[in-house]
Amino acid sequence: MAEKQTPRERRRARTAQAILDAALAIIAEQGLQALSIREIAQRIEYSPSGLYEYYASKDEILDALIAQGLAQLNEMLAHVPSGESASEWLFAIGEAYLAFAREHEQLYALIFGHIFSPSGLVTSLDQLQHNSAYGQLRHCIQTGVERGAFILPSGESIEQQVYSTWALLHGLAMLRMTRVSAVTGIDAINQQVLRSAFAHLNRA
Amino acid sequence: MAEKQTPRERRRARTAQAILDAALAIIAEQGLQALSIREIAQRIEYSPSGLYEYYASKDEILDALIAQGLAQLNEMLAHVPSGESASEWLFAIGEAYLAFAREHEQLYALIFGHIFSPSGLVTSLDQLQHNSAYGQLRHCIQTGVERGAFILPSGESIEQQVYSTWALLHGLAMLRMTRVSAVTGIDAINQQVLRSAFAHLNRA
DNA sequence: TGCTATTACCGAACAATGTACGGAAAAAGT
């Protein structure tokens, strides 16, 4: 399990992570279009060409950023306590999802702007299925159904329910970014929408 | 209403549109990252610098492309026949929305990848509210409620219902792009999800 | 019809970007 790390490997992993941290900071501060190899290099006091010892291209840096972001989201959702009722659990997961999208706007936009659209990483297939929000959602809903807390609308499979739940969450997260709904209280509204949407799952 | 168009203005509008057409073709064929000023110029047999007589920057071209795409989507949804029951109408609108996203993948990704995220056009506020999918959805749902065909879950406003409906549609459209669900029959599944989601609106 | 001002377009050049390459310094392995 614990593979030996030579000091060299440790140092290498550290600067590789420093690159990602710098990149993420730039994106969070100035947006994706401001991310350049030279900016990253300057922040970690490297020469631009030095980065290529760690990542073969800018795209590879973005991919690593996305993978890390997905892992972080996954961990957040995995740590949502499942003690309460399945209904509350699902709601809490939904809230955590929206919170992640809210607190990491640029990262969230990067993730779901690169996974979708052309040449989306093939890895993202596994990512979405087993290692991220989608998997967490399915786990929660499936558990709820097995416990008898959730009732699926007739003719609907669990997969379908997970699918539409995720679609709703993602749509809410995206719509929030537009600030169209700067009508104040957008987050409260989102909560209400979640409650109402999930209410249909509860058995009468 | 009909402002006089001098021949000069007509010609100008024509090449301005030719630029957009070329840009859209490039995006549809090779994706957004392949869109360059020089490629556009070559297709319409102009010099790269010639384009700047019509658009001040590449971003301005993208903005125009987005505006045109939103208008097209709006028109598609507006032409969905409202003759049938409100329920069928809403379903047809949802299907038309997903069809647009499916048949114009790159354009759809461009639109909702630029409207969201930083420095999203402020104009998009009006766009979304009055002149696009959001407005069409609200119109349909509102009509349904007024006719008594739709029943809102207690405590939910129309705005909320429109909001979550759009979120669901957008999420489904985005999720489809991942091809994660290349399980075949994704479109049929989407239809089922729509039916099930909208079913909650019908009065018993 | 001629003169003038505006418009349309081009070629060349510039700055910023991602990236390849060769070499130097440092570290590791023997």
Place this chain on the structure above:
DNA sequence: ACTTTTTCCGTACATTGTTCGGTAATAGCA
């Protein structure tokens, strides 16, 4: 101590968006 590998850098190159001055075409007007 010598060799090999790993890091890192300086330089250079191609491609990008964009600017600028100039030239041809057109429109407006006398």
